[in-house]
Amino acid sequence: MARQRYPTLLGALLSLLGVSGVHGAPKPRQSNEGIDPKLLSGPEDVAEEYDYIVVGGGTAGLTVADRLSEDGDHTVLVIELGAYDNSSSVTTIAGGAGGLSNRTHLFSFPSSPQEGLNNRTTAVIGGVMLGGSSGVNGLQVHRGHKDDYNRWGAFFSDESEWSWDGLLPYFKKAWNFHPPNEDTAEALGIKYDASYWGDTSGVHASFPTFNWPGLKIEIEAFGDIEGVELPEDSGEGSPGVYWYPTSADPVTATRSMSRNGHFDGIDRDNYKVLSEHRVLRVLFDEEDMASGVAYVPRGAVDDSEVRSVKARKEVIIAAGTIHTPQILQGSGIGAADLLEAAGIEVVVDLPGVGWNLQDHPLGGGASFELTDFPVSPQPSDLQSNASFREAAQQEFKESRSGPLTIASGNAACFLPLAVIAPSTFESIASRYESQDPAAYLPADSPPTIVAGYAAQQKAMAAAMRSRGTAHYNLFLRGGGTEGAIVYLHPVSRGTVRLDPSDPYFSEPEVDYRALSNPADLEVEVEFVKFTRRYFTETRMADYGAVEARPGGAVRTDEEMAAYARANVSPSTFHPVGTAAMLPRELGGVVDEGLRVYGVKRLSVVDASVMPDLPGAYTQHTTFAIAEKAADLIKARA
Ligand SMILES: Cc1cc2nc3c(=O)[nH]c(=O)nc-3n(C[C@H](O)[C@H](O)[C@H](O)COP(=O)(O)OP(=O)(O)OC[C@H]3O[C@@H](n4cnc5c(N)ncnc54)[C@H](O)[C@@H]3O)c2cc1C
Numbered sequence: 068m069a070r071q072r073y074p075t076l077l078g079a080l081l082s083l084l085g086v087s088g089v090h091g092a093p094k095p096r097q098s099n100e101g102i103d104p105k106l107l108s109g110p111e112d113v114a115e116e117y118d119y120i121v122v123g124g125g126t127a128g129l130t131v132a133d134r135l136s137e138d139g140d141h142t143v144l145v146i147e148l149g150a151y152d153n154s155s156s157v158t159t160i161a162g163g164a165g166g167l168s169n170r171t172h173l174f175s176f177p178s179s180p181q182e183g184l185n186n187r188t189t190a191v192i193g194g195v196m197l198g199g200s201s202g203v204n205g206l207q208v209h210r211g212h213k214d215d216y217n218r219w220g221a222f223f224s225d226e227s228e229w230s231w232d233g234l235l236p237y238f239k240k241a242w243n244f245h246p247p248n249e250d251t252a253e254a255l256g257i258k259y260d261a262s263y264w265g266d267t268s269g270v271h272a273s274f275p276t277f278n279w280p281g282l283k284i285e286i287e288a289f290g291d292i293e294g295v296e297l298p299e300d301s302g303e304g305s306p307g308v309y310w311y312p313t314s315a316d317p318v319t320a321t322r323s324m325s326r327n328g329h330f331d332g333i334d335r336d337n338y339k340v341l342s343e344h345r346v347l348r349v350l351f352d353e354e355d356m357a358s359g360v361a362y363v364p365r366g367a368v369d370d371s372e373v374r375s376v377k378a379r380k381e382v383i384i385a386a387g388t389i390h391t392p393q394i395l396q397g398s399g400i401g402a403a404d405l406l407e408a409a410g411i412e413v414v415v416d417l418p419g420v421g422w423n424l425q426d427h428p429l430g431g432g433a434s435f436e437l438t439d440f441p442v443s444p445q446p447s448d449l450q451s452n453a454s455f456r457e458a459a460q461q462e463f464k465e466s467r468s469g470p471l472t473i474a475s476g477n478a479a480c481f482l483p484l485a486v487i488a489p490s491t492f493e494s495i496a497s498r499y500e501s502q503d504p505a506a507y508l509p510a511d512s513p514p515t516i517v518a519g520y521a522a523q524q525k526a527m528a529a530a531m532r533s534r535g536t537a538h539y540n541l542f543l544r545g546g547g548t549e550g551a552i553v554y555l556h557p558v559s560r561g562t563v564r565l566d567p568s569d570p571y572f573s574e575p576e577v578d579y580r581a582l583s584n585p586a587d588l589e590v591e592v593e594f595v596k597f598t599r600r601y602f603t604e605t606r607m608a609d610y611g612a613v614e615a616r617p618g619g620a621v622r623t624d625e626e627m628a629a630y631a632r633a634n635v636s637p638s639t640f641h642p643v644g645t646a647a648m649l650p651r652e653l654g655g656v657v658d659e660g661l662r663v664y665g666v667k668r669l670s671v672v673d674a675s676v677m678p679d680l681p682g683a684y685t686q687h688t689t690f691a692i693a694e695k696a697a698d699l700i701k702a703r704a
């Protein structure tokens with residue numbers, strides 16, 4: 068039987084990305100009766116006032132809500148657009164594509180046409196449910212590298228606690244780590260060092276009980292490339308090739324997410340959630356103090372059912388990178404010209420809101436089919452070998468173990484540009500560094516935005532030269548067709564802007580501006596070359612690697628660049644940066660305390676505050692930021 072062309076998750080990603088999704092029809096309200104006493108049955112149960120209102124019960128939102136309410140004293144209300152759902156479409160981990168193959172809990176709408184990608188449009192996607200994107204994601208758990216977090220603090224000062232050292236306690240607090248079983252670790256050479264992890268969180272990071280033997284060979288083959296490191300643990304903050312865990316409970320082998328770690332089973336009167344309601348805007352008193360929020364039922368198309376609720380201490384926004392800027396702009400915080408065009412009264416002229424959008428471009432490089440890989444079993448056996456599949460299903464049913472405990476993968480390389488492109492990285496960095504910082508930003512970028520990009524440009528040029536920053540990510544499957552490549556540190560910057568003709572009830576305009584900076588195209592060209600090198604010039608060459616994409620006809624740099632423009636997707640669903648934690652004069656939206664500039668008692672705690680992407684997928688970092696945010700907010704209570 069023919070091998071599957073793409074891995075399960077990648078297949079789901081590519082099929083989604085090829086299509087422009089449309090905003091799903093409003094779902095009928097479900098009854099929250101009997102689910103959990105913290106879940107309100109409707110707005111009639113909402114009190115007049117709470118200490119804290121959290122907007123969005125996603126990854127960061129529920130983490131913060133749990134921590135702020137754990138003293139049993141401070142009252143917290145979370146308002147979440149999506150529903151509570153613990154059915155198997157959410158909890159099943161096998162393949163890691165659950166949330167993508169069933170779109171019930173996704174928003175999905177078309178991006179602006181991407182000029183850098185031949186004007187293609189792709190679907191903007193994220194989770195809409197109690198648990199947010201942690202309920203639909205691919206379950207890979209990895210944090211970025213020391214450089215990534217030190218770079219954030221350096222935008223403020225050398226003393227900033229937004230640094231690797233400052234975040235490490237929160238990386239540990241965020242996850243309850245379970246090491247791999249000894250047999251699997253021994254057989255596959257899985258290394259780990261539990262000292263980089265904690266064991267107190269209700270959110271679990273664990274290893275599947277089984278993994279594909281081909282991974283060992285694929286990892287070892289990286290040793291044939293000069294400069295590739297093999298760190299002891301994914302959590303140590305160093306680029307290289309390593310194993311990492313899955314966000315799953317090891318006992319039940321089901322998805323672990325913010326909802327089951329920070330909501331389910333918590334018995335607390337001062338913690339409430341209103342699901343299936345959308346926050347439209349933050350309300351302010353005459354001193355520009357956030358005093359509450361206005362919200363409507365999920366399916367509302369106008370203001371007719373609007374209600375409001377007051378916050379005594381703080382309004383905390385955690386609606387995710389795509390919707391947090393929409394809510395801020397809709398509340399009068401954003402670029403004055405945009406707000407005026409939408410007829411919204413300006414509370415603070417803060418042009419950084421919605422600027423600085425970044426995501427990991429996906430699908431560049433090359434892919435290869437290993438036609439003579441002498442290991443068994445391989446991932447494709449789950450599709451093509453009925454007796455293997457049945458045995459796997461039986462094993463899972465009986466003991467929650469075996470191949471169906473693998474989500475979307477547990478091993479990958481995270482490699483510096485200097486390692487994948489040793490002869491060109493310096494010239495790429497120099498050309499990038501000498502650009503006029505305004506040259507590739509939107510033409511109307513305000514001065515603070517340009518100043519902020521100039522600072523980022525310096526930092527990103529240093530990152531291109533550093534062996535402590537990873538640019539290239541290839542996630543490994545253990546056989547079949549390999550080549551899911553993610554670009555970890557793009558330098559193009561996009562925008563999220565509310566729709567001036569319908570600011571509150573229509574999705575915002577999302578323009579990733581992917582590959583708008585020519586440096587990103589140069590890096591993508593190197594990705595093609597390096598991927599070919601890995602499959603044909605290391606011991607991988609022994610396994611009949613046949614190039615599937617882009618194919619032998621693509622040879623020159625120009626052809627590789629054209630291939631990237633025609634094939635790269637702007638998103639791996641890891642958007643960050645639209646409410647960036649940066650100094651205000653550098654286009655920042657929040658300060659180091661995550662407070663929004665220019666108003667009082669309003670903070671942002673989700674992935675949108677990251678000033679630039681970590682060299683990793685974003686859930687681990689988002690959970691760590693939320694844990695730190697809770698401590699910052701408590702300290703000013
Ligand atoms: C398909 C997919 C696969 C991914 N795979 C991985 C992976 O394997 N590994 C990894 O590390 N990361 C992965 N990620 C990324 C990671 O899950 C996210 O970066 C992270 O969960 C974002 O957390 P957040 O708190 O910023 O936003 P979210 O968790 O998305 O939470 C935002 C919440 O706000 C709600 N909301 C939005 N607007 C409103 C409003 N107006 N009123 C009320 N509520 C509102 C939403 O419904 C949502 O629940 C993936 C993401 C997706 C979507």
Ligand SMILES: *[C@@H]1O[C@H](CO)[C@@H](O)[C@H](O)[C@H]1NC(C)=O
Nearest residue numbers: 153154158319321327331332
């Ligand atoms: C959610 O479903 C999982 C898997 O079926 C189960 O183990 C867990 O107890 C459920 N949680 C709740 C709160 O019902």
Ligand SMILES: *[C@@H]1O[C@H](CO)[C@@H](O)[C@H](O)[C@H]1NC(C)=O
Nearest residue numbers: 152154155156157169170171
């Ligand atoms: C998708 O998920 C929803 C909600 O969990 C569920 O009701 C539905 O049956 C699922 N659809 C499929 C095809 O699995």
Ligand SMILES: *[C@@H]1O[C@H](CO)[C@@H](O)[C@H](O)[C@H]1NC(C)=O
Nearest residue numbers: 180181182183184185186187
């Ligand atoms: C993309 O669209 C823009 C604006 O309409 C146009 O100027 C440009 O030529 C188009 N590019 C391609 C490659 O089609």
Ligand SMILES: *[C@@H]1O[C@H](CO)[C@@H](O)[C@H](O)[C@H]1NC(C)=O
Nearest residue numbers: 444448452453454455456458
């Ligand atoms: C199918 O799986 C079974 C059970 O794991 C194995 O014994 C057999 O060799 C496999 N068949 C093929 C053709 O790979």
